[in-house]
Amino acid sequence: MSTSPVVEVHHLRKLYGDRPAAPPETSRPGAGTREGPGVHDVSFTVAEGEIFGILGPNGAGKTTTVELVAGMRTADGGTVRVLGNDPQAHPEAVREALGVQLQESQLHAKITVAEALRLFASFYPAPADTEELLHVLDLADQRDTRFDHLSGGQKQRLSIALALVGNPKVAILDELTTGLDPAARRATWDFVERVRDRGVTILLVTHFMDEAERLCDRLVVIDGGRVVAEGTPAELVDTGERTVRLRVADRDHDRALALLVRLADTDDHVFTVTDVRTDQGRAEIEVLGSRRVLFSVVPALAAADLVPDDVRTVPRTLEDVFVDLTGRTYEEVGS
Numbered sequence: 001m002s003t004s005p006v007v008e009v010h011h012l013r014k015l016y017g018d019r020p021a022a023p024p025e026t027s028r029p030g031a032g033t034r035e036g037p038g039v040h041d042v043s044f045t046v047a048e049g050e051i052f053g054i055l056g057p058n059g060a061g062k063t064t065t066v067e068l069v070a071g072m073r074t075a076d077g078g079t080v081r082v083l084g085n086d087p088q089a090h091p092e093a094v095r096e097a098l099g100v101q102l103q104e105s106q107l108h109a110k111i112t113v114a115e116a117l118r119l120f121a122s123f124y125p126a127p128a129d130t131e132e133l134l135h136v137l138d139l140a141d142q143r144d145t146r147f148d149h150l151s152g153g154q155k156q157r158l159s160i161a162l163a164l165v166g167n168p169k170v171a172i173l174d175e176l177t178t179g180l181d182p183a184a185r186r187a188t189w190d191f192v193e194r195v196r197d198r199g200v201t202i203l204l205v206t207h208f209m210d211e212a213e214r215l216c217d218r219l220v221v222i223d224g225g226r227v228v229a230e231g232t233p234a235e236l237v238d239t240g241e242r243t244v245r246l247r248v249a250d251r252d253h254d255r256a257l258a259l260l261v262r263l264a265d266t267d268d269h270v271f272t273v274t275d276v277r278t279d280q281g282r283a284e285i286e287v288l289g290s291r292r293v294l295f296s297v298v299p300a301l302a303a304a305d306l307v308p309d310d311v312r313t314v315p316r317t318l319e320d321v322f323v324d325l326t327g328r329t330y331e332e333v334g335s
């Protein structure tokens with residue numbers, strides 16, 4: 001894989017409304033809502049052949065960022081380069097290099113898959129082979145199917161095909177698995193990897209942590225219009241910490257929870273418990289802590305004669321990283 005930058009974004013800024021932004025030195029990650037909506041300070045570099053993720057909760061500024069990259073909006077500050085071109089100064093060069101996934105509502109209900117591909121191919125001087133695209137994206141059997149008769153997964157694959165029909169060097173895919181069932185999501189992920197294998201660099205916008213972990217070579221996490229973390233998924237989650245998930249009988253839940261919370265409050269610096277969470281359904285308790293957190297949890301449960309139905313140690317997830325960085329859960333931010 002070559003490492004020449006395909007997309008470069010430096011200190012990008014786009015404010016909506018007229019609330020003044022706090023100066024950078026007084027702002028902190030996650031403070032974006034107080035600063036006003038928009039993009040406050042986003043920087044990243046995408047290398048050729050990467051699947052690069054822009055991950056963040058609803059309203060974080062992801063779509064605004066990629067619209068600035070595509071030249072669909074004008075920045076208030078910072079710079080964008082796509083293959084060395086400024087999208088505002090050289091819009092044609094950027095349009096030629098970039099394929100942007102369309103929202104499905106922008107297609108007419110009665111257009112067939114093949115017609116849509118032919119129509120979009122006609123916009124470009126050197127379009128891709130539409131027959132090949134149909135096969136790559138597993139749409140050959142649907143070539144004569146009207147848009148409104150396609151399944152959710154087929155519509156998403158068509159939107160990817162349309163983003164690729166101009167033979168772009170870079171494809172921007174925005175929230176491409178929203179609304180799909182688990183099987184269709186996994187199939188779409190496979191297609192995205194297949195597209196990358198054809199040499200297309202991918203800028204993937206998502207609010208799904210699992211999607212970013214599964215697909216992205218590297219990513220930035222955005223919150224409140226600012227980058228709060230950057231790296232490979234493995235780098236981001238490799239904090240040396242562990243999460244223990246356990247279940248106890250319903251009648252024991254509150255007692256077990258109180259006991260584990262007490263452990264978190266007692267910092268013995270040996271088998272440290274840093275946080276305890278439970279979901280609203282109360283079925284599972286999550287205990288976060290050091291690599292040896294299990295040595296703390298199990299003896300404490302045993303001493304209280306609490307026998308868990310299920311205990312698992314799971315690696316940290318991007319969700320855990322997000323909570324660490326912002327002090328809020330993903331759901332709290334997105335709601």
Ligand SMILES: Nc1ncnc2c1ncn2[C@@H]1O[C@H](COP(=O)(O)OP(=O)(O)OP(=O)(O)O)[C@@H](O)[C@H]1O
Pocket residue numbers: 016017037038039056057058059060061062063064065207
């Ligand atoms: N044209 C606009 N005018 C005013 N505010 C806007 C405009 N577009 C977006 N915003 C606001 O800017 C913030 C960032 O929006 P953006 O769509 O970039 O976020 P996002 O991370 O893509 O979120 P989502 O996943 O919900 O699409 C949000 O608070 C949004 O309400």
